[in-house]
Amino acid sequence: MILRSALFLSLLSSAAWSDEIWVTNEKDDTVSVIDVDTLEVIQTYPTGERPRGITFSHDFSRLYICASDSNSVQVMDPNTGEILHDLPSGEDPEQFVLHPDDVHLYIANEDDAITTVVDVETRRVVAQIDVGVEPEGMAVSPDGKIAITTSETTNMAHWIDTETQELFANTLVDSRPRHAEFTRDGKQMWVSSEIGGTVTVFDVETQTEIGKMEFEIAGIHPDRVQPVGFEFSEGDETVFVALGPANHIAAVNAETFEVEDYILVGRRVWHMAFNGDKSQLFTTNGVSGDVTVIDVASREAIKTIKVGRFPWGAAYRPTN
Amino acid sequence: MKGRTHISAAIFAALWGTSVLADVDVTIGYLSVITPPPPTLSRLDEIPENLGSAGAITGIEDNQTTGRFLNHNYSLNQTAVDIDGDYLAAAADLLAASPYLVIDAPMDALIAIADLPSAQGAMLFNASAQDQSLRSTDCRANLLHTIPSNAMETDALAQLFVSRRWDDIVMIAGTYPADTAYAEAMRNSVRKFGMRMGDEKTWAFDADMRRAASAEVPLFTQDFGDYDVMVVADEVHDFGRYILYNTWEPRPVAGSEGLTATAWAPVIEQWGAAQLQSRFTEAHDRAMAPVDYAAWAAVRTVGEAVTRTNSGDFDTLRAYILSDDFELAGFKGRPLTYRAWNGQLRQPIAIAHPRALVATAPLDGFLHHINELDSLGLDRPESQCEAFE
Numbered sequence: 001m002i003l004r005s006a007l008f009l010s011l012l013s014s015a016a017w018s019d020e021i022w023v024t025n026e027k028d029d030t031v032s033v034i035d036v037d038t039l040e041v042i043q044t045y046p047t048g049e050r051p052r053g054i055t056f057s058h059d060f061s062r063l064y065i066c067a068s069d070s071n072s073v074q075v076m077d078p079n080t081g082e083i084l085h086d087l088p089s090g091e092d093p094e095q096f097v098l099h100p101d102d103v104h105l106y107i108a109n110e111d112d113a114i115t116t117v118v119d120v121e122t123r124r125v126v127a128q129i130d131v132g133v134e135p136e137g138m139a140v141s142p143d144g145k146i147a148i149t150t151s152e153t154t155n156m157a158h159w160i161d162t163e164t165q166e167l168f169a170n171t172l173v174d175s176r177p178r179h180a181e182f183t184r185d186g187k188q189m190w191v192s193s194e195i196g197g198t199v200t201v202f203d204v205e206t207q208t209e210i211g212k213m214e215f216e217i218a219g220i221h222p223d224r225v226q227p228v229g230f231e232f233s234e235g236d237e238t239v240f241v242a243l244g245p246a247n248h249i250a251a252v253n254a255e256t257f258e259v260e261d262y263i264l265v266g267r268r269v270w271h272m273a274f275n276g277d278k279s280q281l282f283t284t285n286g287v288s289g290d291v292t293v294i295d296v297a298s299r300e301a302i303k304t305i306k307v308g309r310f311p312w313g314a315a316y317r318p319t320n
Numbered sequence: 321m322k323g324r325t326h327i328s329a330a331i332f333a334a335l336w337g338t339s340v341l342a343d344v345d346v347t348i349g350y351l352s353v354i355t356p357p358p359p360t361l362s363r364l365d366e367i368p369e370n371l372g373s374a375g376a377i378t379g380i381e382d383n384q385t386t387g388r389f390l391n392h393n394y395s396l397n398q399t400a401v402d403i404d405g406d407y408l409a410a411a412a413d414l415l416a417a418s419p420y421l422v423i424d425a426p427m428d429a430l431i432a433i434a435d436l437p438s439a440q441g442a443m444l445f446n447a448s449a450q451d452q453s454l455r456s457t458d459c460r461a462n463l464l465h466t467i468p469s470n471a472m473e474t475d476a477l478a479q480l481f482v483s484r485r486w487d488d489i490v491m492i493a494g495t496y497p498a499d500t501a502y503a504e505a506m507r508n509s510v511r512k513f514g515m516r517m518g519d520e521k522t523w524a525f526d527a528d529m530r531r532a533a534s535a536e537v538p539l540f541t542q543d544f545g546d547y548d549v550m551v552v553a554d555e556v557h558d559f560g561r562y563i564l565y566n567t568w569e570p571r572p573v574a575g576s577e578g579l580t581a582t583a584w585a586p587v588i589e590q591w592g593a594a595q596l597q598s599r600f601t602e603a604h605d606r607a608m609a610p611v612d613y614a615a616w617a618a619v620r621t622v623g624e625a626v627t628r629t630n631s632g633d634f635d636t637l638r639a640y641i642l643s644d645d646f647e648l649a650g651f652k653g654r655p656l657t658y659r660a661w662n663g664q665l666r667q668p669i670a671i672a673h674p675r676a677l678v679a680t681a682p683l684d685g686f687l688h689h690i691n692e693l694d695s696l697g698l699d700r701p702e703s704q705c706e707a708f709e
Contacts, residue, residue: 111599133382167389
């Protein structure tokens with residue numbers, strides 16, 4: 001009876017063509033699929049061990065998942081939840097980024113101090129690049145020419161020339177860099193530092209620091225304000241920064257680098273994904289095991305959705 | 321094919337890297353003064369031969385990976401000497417090669433080394449001695465401490481007792497100096513957090529016991545009456561393991577056994593610790609112990625200072641390490657810094673049993689007007705250390 005109604009629900013939801021947010025559950029070895037319209041979990045699929053990084057191919061027909069403890073990147077059919085095959089990924093893949101060419105995955109191998117470049121079509125390793133200790137944050141410039149790896153214990157952003165697959169610059173940042181993003185115009189590259197408590201902005205052309213922001217929340221010790229994941233709003237005007245165990249998302253003015261708002265979310269907030277028109281933001285809250293939905297216009301949390309244990313990464317999938 | 325080209329290019333770069341002079345070349349010494357453990361009732365515990373030095377090696381490797389991108393080079397000089405041997409000469413040898421020396425030695429040896437003429441103008445790191453007085457009346461300006469003091473650990477436990485409302489506390493202490501020091505630290509911590517130590521007993525059984533320790537414990541603990549938690553001060557790990565589940569009243573056991581407070585434990589996995597644990601275990605084929613962690617933190621302290629100052633100059637590095645700008649990411653969820661009044665590394669303390677982490681101190685609600693981490697151990701007004709002024 002229960003099974004049948006679940007089946008009915010899933011048929012119903014796919015018939016309704018709702019967009020989805022996919023979330024990896026690090027300690028449940030699953031992905032949860034959230035319906036963006038009903039804000040409910042409509043599917044949970046099993047994955048390899050310790051799933052963390054998650055991203056879709058450009059046509060959203062394939063889902064890539066970093067199964068860290070299985071030492072592979074899994075490729076899933078998002079329509080069926082079936083694992084199609086594994087990609088060679090190097091040891092302990094934690095986070096990755098898909099190149100604009102839709103073919104090359106740049107993968108951070110956390111235990112090996114290596115960034116692995118994999119061709120998703122030939123399923124072969126194209127290059128392995130030595131980087132600092134515990135690589136994690138991964139980004140690629142909009143023109144595809146530069147890839148970034150941040151290393152958590154070396155405390156650097158490593159700049160990779162994607163044509164030669166070699167490092168051309170290494171820039172120091174504050175302690176435990178976690179996440180990196182380019183602005184849409186490709187002129188700036190942003191890096192969050194978890195223990196340093198800062199987000200640093202680099203000028204891409206010169207690889208020099210042009211700004212740094214700090215965060216301050218009344219009643220929370222500065223040591224516990226730990227920037228991790230962040231995303232740019234529509235038009236790159238605002239940056240939403242997850243502050244880890246401070247349990248807040250900061251809304252930062254991307255031009256002045258000033259914090260405009262703090263939004264209370266679940267415990268130890270990690271990463272986030274927007275819906276299609278970027279009117280809603282979905283944050284993964286590691287410790288509380290849920291996802292907070294933020295209304296971007298009002299900057300208010302509107303709902304909490306229970307997912308699996310230790311949700312980590314999030315990715316958006318349109319179905320229309 | 322392309323992959324292979326890259327691998328050979330990487331090897332070439334590595335060879336090339338070693339053949340040119342580094343911009344900064346830093347050697348760090350590691351000295352262990354080996355003290356044979358006293359006889360204990362159980363022989364289950366194996367003390368690894370590379371205790372401490374394994375942590376230093378992992379620290380050097382971490383420094384080296386970072387140094388590769390900045391043209392900074394690190395190397396480790398290791399020596400081990402028996403406590404009856406000439407450890408002062410060994411320390412002087414290491415200090416002749418480098419002013420940075422990480423030491424695993426008991427307090428008396430540590431002070432003698434710190435007072436060597438060749439140690440003046442050096443930076444020594446204490447990776448194992450937990451004595452309170454080293455952070456107070458016996459402190460030295462050239463001696464930093466990456467291992468927490470006994471008091472930091474017993475304060476952590478006391479905070480947990482307060483938060484669990486286990487305020488009726490009894491204690492059994494052994495008779496070795498380490499046991500009595502731990503017991504004294506526990507008494508102070510209980511008082512510091514507004515509780516009162518109840519009955520105490522001394523475990524002083526010699527060969528005359530005539531029964532297995534486990535058979536002795538129910539009777540031995542019967543006259544404690546009722547209480548909330550039993551503290552065991554058995555730092556040499558002699559009898560403590562037989563107290564658990566053998567007490568007359570069914571109560572939790574904490575201290576040296578059962579629920580312990582420690583700088584590092586294999587059950588710590590949050591805050592990226594899983595990565596340090598797996599890196600260490602892969603390299604050394606065993607779990608990381610507190611002394612390994614303290615040695616790692618000492619070596620990483622030097623590395624972090626070199627990275628941030630881009631300098632190998634001793635005065636520059638020392639000033640940076642003791643400044644407000646210094647912070648070490650130590651896989652404990654907060655930046656680690658040194659206390660300016662006694663050279664102790666501020667750090668969260670894990671409260672754990674062998675299978676899981678129970679809590680991390682400072683616990684929520686234990687506030688401090690400057691830094692919550694200073695609710696653990698000797699705060700500025702409590703320390704009588706004047707060497708850093």
